Amino acid sequence: MRDRTWLVAAAAAIWGTDALLRKPLAGQLPSATVVFWEHLIVVLVLLPWLPAAGKAFRALDWRSRSALLVIGAGASAVGTALFTQALRLGDPVTPLVMQKLQPVIALVTAAVLLGERLRAGYWAYAVPALAGAWLMSFPDPFEVRPRAASAALLAFGAAVLWAVGTVLGRLVSAELSSRDVTVLRFAIGLPASALVVLAQGAPVAVTAGQLPPLVALALVPGLLGLTLYYLGLRATAASRATLAELAFPATAALIGVTLLGGSLSVTQWLGLAVVAAAVTALGLRESGHRPVVELTGAAPGGGRAGRPGPDGPAAGDPAHGRPSRPS
Template sequence: MTGIIFIFFACLLWAADTLIRYPLLFSGSSAQQIVLFEHLILVAVLIGIFVFKRRKPNFLSRQTLLPFIVIGVFGSALGTLAFTEAFYLANPTVVILLQKLQPIVAVTLACVLLKEQINPRFFLWLGLALLGSLLLIWPDLQSLSSSFQEGNIEHNNNALLGYGLALFAVVSWGCATVFGKKLSTKGLDSVDLMAGRFSFGLLGMLPFAFMTPTLITTIEISILQKIAILALLSGVIGMYFYYQGLKRIPAHWATLAEMFFPVAAIFINWLYLSVAMTEMQLIGAATLVIASTMVQHKPKNALVKAA
């Protein structure tokens, strides 16, 4: 139960960051600039933590190199970049809701890579979670269908590209969940996991800085301050809670718990951005929360048998 709660807190922080990330995109900042400076700030914070604690980074080895490339370059850098860009190109609500497909990626990889044997009961809750996801996304799918019928080609192309980027983020984050769990079993603590994630994430963003130097030279102080809040809120604090939770529960439990993020994001949009929800979406949200919570009521050996 404790692991689920940690991840729920992380999801709340990730959801809250949409209140800053979305307005930034429409105030002149590019997705590349936002994600690049997020990682620069995050790495600087982690360096400060290592210096303050007088400890040497010990997260990198032959065994951890590939997992950190996956969770850093793809999960932290490219996945976040794709997600942020999708916000600009497509309906942000649909982009958030598409994350409900993440469990399919994470559960499959957990079975293959971590040898987690999953009891059929888990798939019952997964099925209910995906049903809740469908109910949540249904009004936006209807709107998208109507847009196609009206022949709004430019809008549809942008929307499809945005949803494609969102799906790339889903796959990247699903892989990152499983490889993060794999690293947590190797004795790495949350600080080490975060240091490796953000360091490799910064490496993944450096090519964008070299190709477009104006990403660095044109940053405004006011924008930088908002990005710093993003980095501390969803990066440092959010990821710390997340890895505290991840080391306590199986990867496929974690990916269900992560499905609380889109629900929280929708309610935050409703409360602070006046984005209303239909009755169907409220039912879907309730179904999704119940499914992602009920998975932890069974004993661990009832859902995951020892491999």
């Protein structure tokens, strides 16, 4: 199975359309209500595949079941709620600063749980990508004043959950098909998002006019984006995927400028170009014979590197010469 860093980046780019589809809902519904309806709509669409996914879930060991619970309840529902609350409590800079820790957290988690090891060449892509993400986030990269400790802690919690979700998604992708992972993520996230609604006292009811943008939001950046993401994740190391996911803020920035009336400073345009170049170059490098990420320990699911998954040999199989592999 060939490396699919490019597919993870494509999925993250689709996530970047979120702002465009979410704009009609701005100021109308609390974020908890939107997240709940996103999960509900996708679960209804995927209902025919839910029994098979449930059977696959019951066949898993406790480690993989726990991973799916963290992905669905933690990364999908709670992580989004934490980040949104951070934006409300503090300045808009603080959560963005803390979010830049996500790739670092993912690297450490991937090394511990998946046995991923980085060659020196990895940093030739990681450092420019992270620097570009920083430049892209702020009109003036030297005028950053994070404040509000509570907002910072909430944003850090979201970054941890999203980073761990990337790594655990790679872990369970060795045991389940990408379809089952997608179904279970939303099915587990639905009751978790309902609890967030209750905890925040947010309304559940929506109007007929709010349903079309909710459906579009659930099916495009939600279902389509995550389906492509988990397809790519099966053959992409977590350490690479966490950089490929930077295509999300890059696409969001472009949409903000071209369709939502936003603007970017010179350094933000520079950051966007650096992120795009670094992620593209990483994808091209990993399709060669010497990828910059390798598995030297246990493969996902507790086996050795190269363990077959439900769709055939894992990408870590010696026949492929590259390792197997994010809210």
